[in-house]
Amino acid sequence: MQKESKxxxxxxxxxSGRGSNKVPIGSADFLAPESLEKALDYRKRYGFEATxxxxxxxxxxxxxxxxxxxxSWLDLNKIEELKKIEINDEEIIIGATATHKRxxxxxxxxKYLPMLAHASSEVGAWQIQSRGTIGxxxxxxxxxxxxxxxxxxxxxKVVLQSKGGNRILDMxxxxxxxxxxxxxxxxxxxxxxxxxxxxNILSRWKKVGKRKALIISSLTMAILIEIDxxxxxxxxxxxxxxxxxxxxxxxxxxxxxxNQKLKEVDAKKVGxxxxxxxxxxxxxxxxxxxxRQVTHDLTVNAIKEMAEEI
Amino acid sequence: MEIKFTxxxxxxxxxxxxxxxxLDLIRKDLGLLSAKEGCGKxxxxxxxxxxxxxxxxxxxxxxxxxxxxxxxxxxxxxxGDKLHPLQEAFIEAGAVQCGFCIPGxxxxxxxxxxxxxxxxxxEIRTALAGNICRCTGYQKIVDAxxxxxxxxxxxxxx
Numbered sequence: 001m002q003k004e005s006k007x008x009x010x011x012x013x014x015x016s017g018r019g020s021n022k023v024p025i026g027s028a029d030f031l032a033p034e035s036l037e038k039a040l041d042y043r044k045r046y047g048f049e050a051t052x053x054x055x056x057x058x059x060x061x062x063x064x065x066x067x068x069x070x071x072s073w074l075d076l077n078k079i080e081e082l083k084k085i086e087i088n089d090e091e092i093i094i095g096a097t098a099t100h101k102r103x104x105x106x107x108x109x110x111k112y113l114p115m116l117a118h119a120s121s122e123v124g125a126w127q128i129q130s131r132g133t134i135g136x137x138x139x140x141x142x143x144x145x146x147x148x149x150x151x152x153x154x155x156x157k158v159v160l161q162s163k164g165g166n167r168i169l170d171m172x173x174x175x176x177x178x179x180x181x182x183x184x185x186x187x188x189x190x191x192x193x194x195x196x197x198x199x200n201i202l203s204r205w206k207k208v209g210k211r212k213a214l215i216i217s218s219l220t221m222a223i224l225i226e227i228d229x230x231x232x233x234x235x236x237x238x239x240x241x242x243x244x245x246x247x248x249x250x251x252x253x254x255x256x257x258x259n260q261k262l263k264e265v266d267a268k269k270v271g272x273x274x275x276x277x278x279x280x281x282x283x284x285x286x287x288x289x290x291x292r293q294v295t296h297d298l299t300v301n302a303i304k305e306m307a308e309e310i
Numbered sequence: 311m312e313i314k315f316t317x318x319x320x321x322x323x324x325x326x327x328x329x330x331x332x333l334d335l336i337r338k339d340l341g342l343l344s345a346k347e348g349c350g351k352x353x354x355x356x357x358x359x360x361x362x363x364x365x366x367x368x369x370x371x372x373x374x375x376x377x378x379x380x381x382x383x384x385x386x387x388x389x390g391d392k393l394h395p396l397q398e399a400f401i402e403a404g405a406v407q408c409g410f411c412i413p414g415x416x417x418x419x420x421x422x423x424x425x426x427x428x429x430x431x432x433e434i435r436t437a438l439a440g441n442i443c444r445c446t447g448y449q450k451i452v453d454a455x456x457x458x459x460x461x462x463x464x465x466x467x468x
Contacts, residue, residue, distance in 0.1 A: 028327070028328040028329050029328060030311055030328035030372070030374040032374070032375075032377070053372065053375075055370075056370050056371060056372060056375070057352055057367075057370050060331075060352070060369070060370040060371075060372070061351045061352060061370065064350055064351055065350070067329040067331070068329055070328075070329060072328075073328055073372065073374070075372070075374065075375060077375060101364065124352070124440065125355065125439045125440025125441075126364075126365050126418060126421070126437055126439070126440050127352065127355060127358055127365045127366050127367045127418070127440045128352060128367070128370075128440065130361075130364035130365060130366050131364075131366050131367075131370065131371065212439060213439030213440055214352075214353050214355075214439070214440055214442075
């Protein structure tokens with residue numbers, strides 16, 4: 001992990017607390033609008049010049065010991081409208097700054113989106129879940145973001161709002177690379193729209209990491225299977241995090257599973273198809289080989305468990 | 311810029327810098343030294359304080375974001391000379407070795423006991439997962455939280 005260099009240690013003294021002369025009061029802006037409209041005004045005016053912050057649990061780590069580099073903050077925490085969680089007959093709409101804690105403990109989300117509630121309950125630890133937001137997890141666009149595989153599996157869409165209007169994108173079209181996405185400089189991700197899952201849904205969420213808490217995942221998996229009354233698979237999505245440049249759905253798994261009887265599915269074959277669809281790398285959280293093996297095993301186990309569940 | 315907030319029951323108005331962290335406001339400007347800087351990246355929990363009823367790692371919060379907030383640190387727990395049951399319990403259970411992580415542990419445990427007055431050992435462990443301790447092996451910390459829960463149930467503090 002990162003070691004603290006002498007240079008960094010010096011910077012810290014200069015950027016916070018008293019006695020600093022590097023950043024005099026007033027040299028940076030802190031914009032904390034109370035309305036979305038005002039926030040979009042700022043976004044149009046400042047673009048990427050103003051660093052958007054919500055929970056701050058990613059951005060504050062990114063800027064660790066170089067906070068002085070940020071000229072302007074655009075804080076979204078005072079915008080009540082972005083915190084809303086709404087559920088109607090067709091959709092579940094989650095405001096971008098709903099915290100992981102609220103999502104994890106929301107009874108309706110636990111009922112309709114158990115993988116998302118579960119994933120949110122495993123982000124970081126309590127302190128991170130108190131602050132970190134679902135919108136932040138999406139916009140950070142880490143391939144390992146804990147809520148991202150579940151959101152893909154639930155076929156979520158994101159709303160990108162700007163002064164000029166709205167764009168509604170499939171989650172899968174939002175990510176373009178590690179920590180890269182299609183959000184424009186005048187846009188804000190304002191909500192996540194998830195079609196309300198039917199009653200006949202089975203799902204499995206798994207997170208693998210070196211510690212239980214406060215760890216960047218080595219791998220995440222979210223599998224959702226929709227079956228009819230005869231146990232035939234109508235629809236399936238197998239999604240993974242930290243096994244490719246972005247969180248991904250392995251579409252071949254869904255195609256293979258469709259129209260099969262869940263009880264008769266060859267789970268090992270599903271595991272092989274999943275592994276063929278990922279492109280993991282070696283890094284400090286695991287090797288490519290490890291990630292392929294774990295993807296295979298988790299997938300096989302998930303399919304077997306789900307088959308036993310019906 | 312100016313922010314208004316409440317800390318340990320006291321209303322304050324402070325001049326802060328937009329790039330200043332809440333942890334630095336609390337330690338350097340206000341001189342409240344219970345919250346510690348361990349990693350500075352939200353991984354160790356030593357800087358945990360309670361903000362609007364939830365534990366937060368104050369190294370990951372901008373001071374400006376505390377505008378209008380209610381903050382509680384260990385300094386706000388005792389009433390005069392009378393320690394909070396959690397503080398008494400940590401002493402009695404011998405849960406403190408070097409002590410660096412303990413203020414963070416206590417604040418997280420405080421939040422836990424607010425919502426779950428008689429937690430199981432597993433629930434305590436889950437709640438405290440974001441507070442790293444390199445000395446104790448956690449057993450005595452979990453003992454202390456259970457002891458505090460018993461004390462509070464017995465009427466030590468509501």
